[in-house]
Amino acid sequence: MSDTLVIIPTYNEIENIEKMIHTVFGLQKAFHLLIVDDNSPDGTAKKVKELQSKYADQLYILERKGKLGLGTAYIAGFKYALEKDYSYIIEMDCDFSHNPKDLVKLYTACKGGKGDVAVGSRYVQDGGFDDWPFERVLMSKFASYYVQAILRLGVKDSTAGFVCYKKEVLQKINLDNIKFVGYAFQIEMKFKAKNHGFRIVEVPIIFTDRTEGTSKMSGGIIKEAMFGVFALRKYKKY
Numbered sequence: 001m002s003d004t005l006v007i008i009p010t011y012n013e014i015e016n017i018e019k020m021i022h023t024v025f026g027l028q029k030a031f032h033l034l035i036v037d038d039n040s041p042d043g044t045a046k047k048v049k050e051l052q053s054k055y056a057d058q059l060y061i062l063e064r065k066g067k068l069g070l071g072t073a074y075i076a077g078f079k080y081a082l083e084k085d086y087s088y089i090i091e092m093d094c095d096f097s098h099n100p101k102d103l104v105k106l107y108t109a110c111k112g113g114k115g116d117v118a119v120g121s122r123y124v125q126d127g128g129f130d131d132w133p134f135e136r137v138l139m140s141k142f143a144s145y146y147v148q149a150i151l152r153l154g155v156k157d158s159t160a161g162f163v164c165y166k167k168e169v170l171q172k173i174n175l176d177n178i179k180f181v182g183y184a185f186q187i188e189m190k191f192k193a194k195n196h197g198f199r200i201v202e203v204p205i206i207f208t209d210r211t212e213g214t215s216k217m218s219g220g221i222i223k224e225a226m227f228g229v230f231a232l233r234k235y236k237k238y
Helices: 017-025 044-051 070-083 100-111 134-151 167-172 183-195 219-233
Strands: 004-010 032-037 059-063 088-091 117-121 128-130 163-166 200-204 206-208
Touching: 004 017, 004 070, 017 032, 017 044, 017 100, 032 044, 032 070, 044 059, 059 070, 070 088, 070 167, 070 183, 088 100, 088 167, 100 117, 100 163, 100 200, 117 183, 134 183, 134 219, 163 167, 163 183, 183 200, 183 219
Parallel strands: 004 032, 004 088, 032 059, 117 200, 128 206
Antiparallel strands: 088 163, 117 163
């Protein structure tokens, strides 16, 4: 039995899912893995279920009826993790923009007592990007500066989606009250964790542009993040 559940939301990730699963289970630290699939028409969920016989009692899947958004996928995964009493819960992408080897670094940062939330950060020393388009880097950096200016969050990579939570953090946050589903979801989770007094640490990672599949970024997601920050500013406690 592992003390840590890794949650990966998927939609049309057939090019990446099998390699990702094998990679996670090939790490020195034992993780359990939950795939939250939003009815991918490309057979992502089918491939996961094929691999469950090889990784019995390690690999799990939640199948949803449609493309319901990143935030709601993670909320479903968080609730599953709490129900199963995992001590540490990690969220990450399926496209290898997050290096699975860094899972151990995030886990260690929380397990070792450095923080209650460990953020895989592109904007601390030794963090950065590999082959990410310049305009995406610029947009990401602007978003982080923007969030810091308005919320004073104290996190350099506030939109990061590679995060480890101690279970106590997710137990304290009212998951049913999470408002946002896109990148603003990542900001909201960090904001609520901080407002509850939890310690957030940033762990350096190198973020790599996906080589397989297509990006899920959209104008609506960006708009939600921009205006969502102002909505969050109104609240002091959650």
